[in-house]
Every structure is written in structure tokens, then in C-alpha cells.
Amino acid sequence: MTLSTRGLRAALLAGTLALAAQAPAWAGDEAEVKDFLLDNGMEVVVIPDHRAPIVTHMVWYKIGSADEPPGKSGIAHFFEHLMFKATANHAAGEFDRAVADIGGSNNAFTSYDYTAFHETVPPSALEQMMGFEADRMRNLVLTDDVIKTERDVILEERRSRIDSDPQAVLDEEVDATLWQNQPYRIPVIGWMQEMQQLNREDAKAFYDTFYRPNNAVVIVAGDVDPDAVKAMAERTYGKVARGPDLRPRIRPVEPEQNTRRTVTLTDARVSVPSFSTQWVVPSYHTAKPGEAEALDLLAEILGGDNRSRLYQQLVVKQGIASEAGAFFQGTMLDATNFTVYGSPRGDAKLSDVEAAVDAEIARIVRDGVTDDELERAKTRYVRSMIFARDKQDDMANMYGSTLATGGNVKDVEEWPDRIRKVTAGEIKAAAARYLVLDHSTTGYLLPQQQAGN
Amino acid sequence: MTLSTRGLRAALLAGTLALAAQAPAWAGDEAEVKDFLLDNGMEVVVIPDHRAPIVTHMVWYKIGSADEPPGKSGIAHFFEHLMFKATANHAAGEFDRAVADIGGSNNAFTSYDYTAFHETVPPSALEQMMGFEADRMRNLVLTDDVIKTERDVILEERRSRIDSDPQAVLDEEVDATLWQNQPYRIPVIGWMQEMQQLNREDAKAFYDTFYRPNNAVVIVAGDVDPDAVKAMAERTYGKVARGPDLRPRIRPVEPEQNTRRTVTLTDARVSVPSFSTQWVVPSYHTAKPGEAEALDLLAEILGGDNRSRLYQQLVVKQGIASEAGAFFQGTMLDATNFTVYGSPRGDAKLSDVEAAVDAEIARIVRDGVTDDELERAKTRYVRSMIFARDKQDDMANMYGSTLATGGNVKDVEEWPDRIRKVTAGEIKAAAARYLVLDHSTTGYLLPQQQAGN
Numbered sequence: 001m002t003l004s005t006r007g008l009r010a011a012l013l014a015g016t017l018a019l020a021a022q023a024p025a026w027a028g029d030e031a032e033v034k035d036f037l038l039d040n041g042m043e044v045v046v047i048p049d050h051r052a053p054i055v056t057h058m059v060w061y062k063i064g065s066a067d068e069p070p071g072k073s074g075i076a077h078f079f080e081h082l083m084f085k086a087t088a089n090h091a092a093g094e095f096d097r098a099v100a101d102i103g104g105s106n107n108a109f110t111s112y113d114y115t116a117f118h119e120t121v122p123p124s125a126l127e128q129m130m131g132f133e134a135d136r137m138r139n140l141v142l143t144d145d146v147i148k149t150e151r152d153v154i155l156e157e158r159r160s161r162i163d164s165d166p167q168a169v170l171d172e173e174v175d176a177t178l179w180q181n182q183p184y185r186i187p188v189i190g191w192m193q194e195m196q197q198l199n200r201e202d203a204k205a206f207y208d209t210f211y212r213p214n215n216a217v218v219i220v221a222g223d224v225d226p227d228a229v230k231a232m233a234e235r236t237y238g239k240v241a242r243g244p245d246l247r248p249r250i251r252p253v254e255p256e257q258n259t260r261r262t263v264t265l266t267d268a269r270v271s272v273p274s275f276s277t278q279w280v281v282p283s284y285h286t287a288k289p290g291e292a293e294a295l296d297l298l299a300e301i302l303g304g305d306n307r308s309r310l311y312q313q314l315v316v317k318q319g320i321a322s323e324a325g326a327f328f329q330g331t332m333l334d335a336t337n338f339t340v341y342g343s344p345r346g347d348a349k350l351s352d353v354e355a356a357v358d359a360e361i362a363r364i365v366r367d368g369v370t371d372d373e374l375e376r377a378k379t380r381y382v383r384s385m386i387f388a389r390d391k392q393d394d395m396a397n398m399y400g401s402t403l404a405t406g407g408n409v410k411d412v413e414e415w416p417d418r419i420r421k422v423t424a425g426e427i428k429a430a431a432a433r434y435l436v437l438d439h440s441t442t443g444y445l446l447p448q449q450q451a452g453n
Numbered sequence: 454m455t456l457s458t459r460g461l462r463a464a465l466l467a468g469t470l471a472l473a474a475q476a477p478a479w480a481g482d483e484a485e486v487k488d489f490l491l492d493n494g495m496e497v498v499v500i501p502d503h504r505a506p507i508v509t510h511m512v513w514y515k516i517g518s519a520d521e522p523p524g525k526s527g528i529a530h531f532f533e534h535l536m537f538k539a540t541a542n543h544a545a546g547e548f549d550r551a552v553a554d555i556g557g558s559n560n561a562f563t564s565y566d567y568t569a570f571h572e573t574v575p576p577s578a579l580e581q582m583m584g585f586e587a588d589r590m591r592n593l594v595l596t597d598d599v600i601k602t603e604r605d606v607i608l609e610e611r612r613s614r615i616d617s618d619p620q621a622v623l624d625e626e627v628d629a630t631l632w633q634n635q636p637y638r639i640p641v642i643g644w645m646q647e648m649q650q651l652n653r654e655d656a657k658a659f660y661d662t663f664y665r666p667n668n669a670v671v672i673v674a675g676d677v678d679p680d681a682v683k684a685m686a687e688r689t690y691g692k693v694a695r696g697p698d699l700r701p702r703i704r705p706v707e708p709e710q711n712t713r714r715t716v717t718l719t720d721a722r723v724s725v726p727s728f729s730t731q732w733v734v735p736s737y738h739t740a741k742p743g744e745a746e747a748l749d750l751l752a753e754i755l756g757g758d759n760r761s762r763l764y765q766q767l768v769v770k771q772g773i774a775s776e777a778g779a780f781f782q783g784t785m786l787d788a789t790n791f792t793v794y795g796s797p798r799g800d801a802k803l804s805d806v807e808a809a810v811d812a813e814i815a816r817i818v819r820d821g822v823t824d825d826e827l828e829r830a831k832t833r834y835v836r837s838m839i840f841a842r843d844k845q846d847d848m849a850n851m852y853g854s855t856l857a858t859g860g861n862v863k864d865v866e867e868w869p870d871r872i873r874k875v876t877a878g879e880i881k882a883a884a885a886r887y888l889v890l891d892h893s894t895t896g897y898l899l900p901q902q903q904a905g906n
Contacts, residue, residue, distance in 0.1 A: 185633065252523050258623075
């Protein structure tokens with residue numbers, strides 16, 4: 001789950017990131033990507049893209065909700081909001097107005113592993129953006145009044161985006177059931193009773209620990225010259241003092257799952273039932289070589305789009321499902337989840353859809369995938385990466401999320417080659433090892449039954 | 454779950470505590486219970502009991518598994534083990550031998566909210582026991598070698614007591630599903646992968662923070678004079694310097710549960726299926742006045758013993774269950790759980806037993822309990838407290854566990870009166886408020902099915 005400060009772009013960005021996870025960008029035949037460190041430990045990545053006079057500037061902090069202290073859930077996302085408040089040098093709203101005045105756009109988002117701030121502006125405004133970002137990295141004015149006002153905002157955000165949406169309420173409890181030890185079980189937005197207690201002291205401690213140049217990565221994608229960007233970065237970010245070394249991001253890890261778990265929400269507001277089943281699987285950062293790539297292609301073949309097995313079998317051939325698919329969230333710092341889902345159509349029952357999804361998984365575990373469908377999946381996958389290069393912000397997101405979750409520039413650039421090397425045997429092995437129903441977690445969203453049913 | 458250092462007495466003590474939770478002791482017509490503080494902040498409670506020349510001496514530390522730092526699960530129980538190692542003044546085993554030489558017994562146990570050490574000896578040996586306990590409170594010699602050796606012991610304990618027992622494996626994952634935020638979701642013994650990493654540094658930090666006189670309660674029950682005990686305590690414990698003030702035990706609390714959750718373990722070693730359903734409910738420490746007492750009587754009436762509704766209806770009348778019951782674990786620092794359980798007999802199906810248990814709950818929610826059965830339940834409950842006075846270690850346990858979970862001597866003494874005041878309406882209200890199936894967590898332990906079933 002990714003939360004964004006302003007609602008309108010939230011959906012867009014969530015969509016962007018979901019696409020990015022499937023469709024990484026890399027700058028193959030464009031000018032070479034440049035990656036350097038400032039003296040204060042800040043990493044800067046420049047992705048030249050000269051097709052249009054525009055630049056995407058992002059600051060990624062290696063701090064997300066999964067890094068929050070116990071009992072302080074929501075502080076990472078809360079802090080993302082606070083970053084839009086007044087600093088010692090700029091009144092609240094001044095940064096936003098500067099972006100708007102030059103016809104740019106800006107926003108921010110928080111996820112489990114990172115918090116990012118970004119602006120899209122003409123290249124002539126890049127140094128100004130860097131100046132604003134460098135300023136708010138250390139100079140926020142955190143008064144009790146600012147804290148109280150913005151805390152009311154995030155509480156209202158929780159009420160409107162989670163508590164009033166049965167699917168969101170279910171998702172939270174499914175996550176907390178799938179993850180019994182690893183912090184991804186805690187919602188990014190936070191538990192209400194803990195959000196209500198967040199205070200200035202918490203915010204100050206969080207800011208001083210994590211908002212430091214040596215905990216940040218700047219991504220600049222666009223119509224810029226890398227040497228000029230480096231000089232600008234040194235003039236702006238370079239003035240911010242390095243902070244104390246941070247502890248390694250070693251978080252509690254998940255014990256082996258030995259049970260089949262279900263979580264059911266029945267609600268009068270639900271009209272069509274649905275289910276999703278999840279498994280704990282390795283991410284690109286934790287997997288053995290090739291395993292995350294195999295999981296990406298398994299998701300693609302099983303349920304990636306309307307050419308996938310689940311769609312073809314359940315929606316097209318059997319006609320029992322209105323939707324059915326699979327996805328894998330590979331770009332995470334710790335172990336991640338592989339998900340299948342479905343919803344019935346017409347008179348079909350949810351249990352029929354679930355059984356048909358299970359049957360498709362069993363078929364891959366038993367018979368594997370064909371060389372032909374593997375080749376087609378690889379082609380689709382790699383082609384989607386090429387298409388993604390057309391979108392500057394997708395490229396920036398891909399580099400940023402990879403670098404904020406333990407990867408590097410080379411990982412992004414070599415990804416297509418690693419996808420091409422996956423064998424059918426590796427996909428069958430990944431399905432057999434991970435997609436075991438007796439060790440799964442399923443969420444059910446059900447309409448309220450008539451009395452007596 | 455309570456873990457004890459040595460296996461043989463573990464079962465006894467677990468039994469003792471389970472009984473104690475149902476059957477508190479108080480020293481009504483015996484000499485008055487004395488409660489005092491030493492200058493270093495250590496609390497001492499003396500319960501005179503002159504029927505036999507014997508004394509039970511317990512040291513309760515207000516530190517349990519729910520207080521462990523993230524990623525360090527098992528450290529509280531591990532530290533209980535380490536307390537039996539060498540100190541600067543006594544070789545490993547010397548304390549144990551001293552107890553054995555005088556025909557006494559000793560042991561220790563760890564739970565979510567406390568860790569306790571105890572000896573039962575002739576009164577003449579009490580000061581010697583206090584001396585040993587005061588010594589190991591601060592003078593343990595924690596070498597890497599000691600850590601490594603004892604860590605192997607707790608790892609083996611986990612393998613033999615949890616990992617080789619399907620019920621224990623299921624219970625762990627049910628706990629982690631019921632509790633999605635509060636630390637009771639973490640097993641007292643710890644998650645294997647975290648126990649393996651516990652090191653000398655972790656142990657030292659834990660010892661220095663929590664093993665302090667100002668974080669301990671001493672309970673002395675037996676053939677002793679309170680003034681003499683006070684003098685002894687001052688000569689022994691009184692020499693230990695007060696430690697830094699501890700932070701209040703404010704832990705992450707549970708969000709509202711909106712879903713029905715199930716956790717199923719299917720295992721070839723299981724012969725008879727069983728289920729248990731749990732709800733998050735307030736403990737004596739968190740409840741509004743009278744609510745925990747109502748939950749105690751609700752558990753008694755619904756499924757406390759073979760005169761309960763569940764036993765009479767399912768085991769005696771319908772004959773479908775080999776066992777069925779209910780319990781409430783009231784003596785906890787934070788919110789606790791209310792549990793119902795059952796297992797089928799003969800040809801009955803598990804689902805029949807579960808439905809019959811649900812029906813009995815629904816009947817109380819709808820119709821409440823009769824005045825007659827409430828009176829009988831109160832009489833049984835209060836009488837069990839009177840019987841418990843006959844057991845010196847039950848008395849000591851009751852005072853110790855109450856004082857280590859936020860209560861005081863008066864709470865123990867007034868408990869019978871508070872139980873007598875509960876009304877039938879309060880019991881019906883507690884059942885209606887808390888025992889809601891759509892917001893419950895059920896664990897199923899199932900035999901391996903034949904293929905095709």
C-alpha cells in the first residue's frame with residue numbers, strides 16, 4: 001500500500017507504482033545513467049531523457065512504515081504530511097506555490113520501505129526544487145499547533161480511506177494475519193489508536209533520525225546534463241550536514257507458516273463477493289538469484305493480464321468469474337507476498353471461482369508451464385519495460401524504489417536480461433515451493449446474508 | 454503460556470497458575486497480609502501461614518515476553534535460564550544445591566507479563582534464599598560461552614515443546630492471528646529465527662534494564678513473622694542499589710477486530726479434531742469495574758467445569774463432544790482473551806460440536822443466565838478461593854501475578870466480594886458485547902484427510 005499526501009494524485013501514483021513493478025524502465029540506448037555520492041553521503045542518480053524540456057526530481061528517504069518504532073504506527077506517513085509545512089526559511093505553501101507558478105506538479109508518497117517527494121518542472125527550475133527539498137530536509141518548524149492540525153488531517157484520511165471502505169478494512173486485517181512478525185503487517189497509514197497519540201516529540205525524533213542526506217537518494221530524470229546536476233546538487237543538498245550513521249535496516253522476519261488462515265469480512269455495503277489468497281515469498285532483495293524473476297513470470301503467466309491462464313480459463317472459457325488474476329510485489333526490502341484473486345459472475349458461486357483458481361495453480365505445480373507461453377510472457381514483460389521508458393516518472397520510480405529497497409542502478413539495468421534467463425523448470429519449482437494452500441492466507445469479502453442463510 | 458526452566462515442574466506450575474486464575478487465595482482469617490517497600494523501591498508482601506514449618510519465597514520481576522524489544526523474541530525466557538548460571542559470588546549450580554541440601558525445591562517461570570523465581574524451604578533457610586536471589590539480581594557473569602550453551606538449551610526446548618507438537622504450532626499461529634498489534638501475539642519462548650540470534654549484548658542490556666529491585670516484587674508466604682521478614686529483606690535485597698526508573702509499561706494495543714478469522718493446521722499426527730474460538734476481551738487490569746468479574750462468571754457458567762452449560766449440553770445430553778468448555782485469562786496487564794473449545798466424540802463431526810457451542814453462546818446472549826445458576830457459579834467460584842488458601846504456593850502465585858500485572862494486595866483481598874456483586878444482566882451484557890462470531894478467531898486442529906476427501 002502506498003499513501004500519498006494529496007488525494008487526487010494518490011490514485012495516479014499508486015497506479016504508476018503498480019505498473020512500474022511490472023514494467024521497469026531502464027535507459028538502455030539513451031545517454032548513460034550516472035550515479036554518484038555527495039560528500040555528506042547522499043546518493044544522486046541522473047537519468048538523461050532529452051525528448052522533452054522537462055525534468056522529474058525525486059527525493060527518496062530510506063524510511064517507511066516498516067521502520068516505525070513499536071506503538072508509533074503511522075508516523076512515517078504523518079511525517080510525509082509534515083514535510084509540506086513551514087520551514088525556518090519558507091512559509092507553509094511557498095514550495096507548492098513555486099511549483100504551481102512555473103506550471104509544474106509535485107506530490108509525495110509513503111510506503112512500507114520508503115517515503116518519496118517529487119516535482120516535475122522545466123529544467124531551469126531544477127536547482128530551485130533542490131533548494132526547497134534540501135531546506136525541508138532539516139529546517140522544518142514543528143510546533144504543537146502544526147502537529148495537532150496535521151494529525152487531524154491524517155485521522156480524517158484514515159476514516160475516509162480505510163474505515164469507510166470494507167475492502168480496505170479487510171485488507172488491513174488480512175495483512176496483519178499474513179504477516180505475523182514482519183512489520184508489513186502494520187498498515188502504512190497506522191492504527192487509529194496509535195495515530196491519535198502521535199506527538200511533536202515523536203515527530204522530532206523521527207525527523208532527526210531519518211531525514212538526513214545519508215539516508216536519501218535523489219533521482220533526476222529528464223532533459224538535464226549529469227555534470228550540471230552534480231554541481232547543482234552540491235550547491236543545494238551538499239550544504240546539508242551528514243547525520244549520524246543509521247542502524248542497518250534489519251527488521252523482525254517472518255517465521256515459517258504452518259497453517260491455512262482465513263479472514264472474512266461480511267458487510268451490507270458489499271454487493272459482489274470476492275476473495276484473494278496470499279503467500280509469503282522472497283522479494284528481489286531477499287531471493288536467491290533468479291527466484292524473484294521466476295515469481296514475476298509466474299504471476300504474469302498465471303494471472304498477469306487477459307492472456308493469462310486465470311483470465312482465459314475463468315473469465316473467457318468457464319465464464320464463472322468477472323475477474324481473476326495474480327500479482328507479485330517484488331520491489332520490497334524484506335520478504336513479500338504473491339497474490340491470486342477472483343470474483344464470481346452471474347450465478348457462479350465464490351467457492352467455484354476459488355476452486356478454479358486453485359485448480360490452475362495445481363496444474364502449474366504438476367505440469368509446469370510450456371516453453372511457448374514462457375517465451376510469450378518474457379516478451380510481454382520485457383516489452384513492457386521498453387514501453388515504460390517512454391514515461392519519465394516511471395523510470396524515476398523504478399530507480400528510486402529499487403535503490404530504496406537495497407538494490408542498485410545495475411540491478412535495474414540488468415533486469416531484462418535476468419528475466420530472459422528464467423527457465424520453465426524454475427517457474428514450476430517456484431509455484432511448487434511457495435503456492436501451497438495449506439500454508440496460505442485468504443481474505444473473503446462477503447455481502448450480508450439474508451437471515452437464515 | 455507460561456514457560457518454566459525445568460521440565461518436570463513446568464507442568465505442575467502451569468497447572469498451579471491455571472488453577473490460581475480460577476481460584477485465588479486470600480488470607481482472610483489468617484494473620485494480616487503485610488506489604489512494604491524497601492528504600493531501593495522493591496516491594497515485599499508477607500502472607501503469614503503457620504500451619505506447617507515451611508515458607509514459599511518468590512521474586513517476581515515485572516518483565517515478560519510482551520516487554521521484549523522488536524526482533525528479540527524469547528529474551529525474557531532466555532534470561533530466566535541465564536539466572537541459574539554463575540554469579541560473581543556463587544558457582545553455577547550452587548544455589549540449586551543449597552536448596553536441595555535442605556530438602557527444599559526451587560524453579561522459575563516466564564510469561565507474557567512477568568518472570569518469577571521461587572523456592573520452598575524451611576523458614577530457617579529464608580534469609581539464605583533471599584541472599585542468593587539478591588546476589589543473582591545483579592551479579593551474574595554473562596560470558597559468550599554461557600550464552601552459547603544456554604541458547605542451545607532454549608533452542609532444543611523450542612524444538613521439543615513447540616515444533617514437534619501440532620497443537621503448540623497451531624496455538625502459536627492462532628495467537629499471532631488473534632493479536633494483530635498487541636505483543637501477546639509473540640510466543641513466550643520466541644520465534645526460532647530470533648532465538649538463534651540472541652547474544653551476550655542483548656542479554657546484558659536486558660539484565661541491566663529490568664533486573665533491578667525497583668522492578669521486582671518479593672512474595673513470602675509461610676511460617677514467618679512479617680517484621681523478621683522485613684529485617685531479612687533489608688539485610689539482603691536492601692543492599693542492591695536501585696536502578697534507573699523504568700519506562701511505564703505502555704505497549705501497542707489491539708485495534709478493533711472487524712473480521713472473522715480462522716487458522717487451520719492439518720497434520721498426520723492428529724487423531725481427533727478439535728477447535729477453539731477466541732475473542733479479545735478486557736483483563737482485570739484494563740476492564741471497567743465489574744466487567745472482568747462478569748467475564749470470569751460467564752466462563753464459569755458457560756464452560757467452567759462439568760456442571761457448566763457446554764459440558765451438560767454437549768457431553769452429557771447430546772453426547773456429541775468428548776470435551777467442551779470455556780475459560781477467561783483475567784490476570785494480564787493488557788487486554789486478554791476469552792476462549793471456548795470443543796472436540797467431537799464417536800461419529801459426531803467437529804462442525805456439529807462447533808455449532809452446538811455457538812448455540813449455547815447465542816442462548817446466553819439472547820436469554821442471559823438464571824439467578825439460580827449465577828448464585829451457584831458464585832458459590833463455586835468463591836469456595837474455590839477458600840480451598841486455594843490451603844495451598845501456600847497458590848496464595849503466593851495469586852498475589853505475585855496480581856501485583857506484577859498492575860494490581861495490589863487490596864485487589865486480591867476484595868476479589869470475592871466483587872465476584873458476589875456481579876448481576877445476571879452484567880453477564881448477559883458481557884456475552885453480547887464480546888462473544889460475537891463475526892469478530893472472532895478460531896483455530897482448527899485436523900487429522901490428515903484421505904486423498905480425495
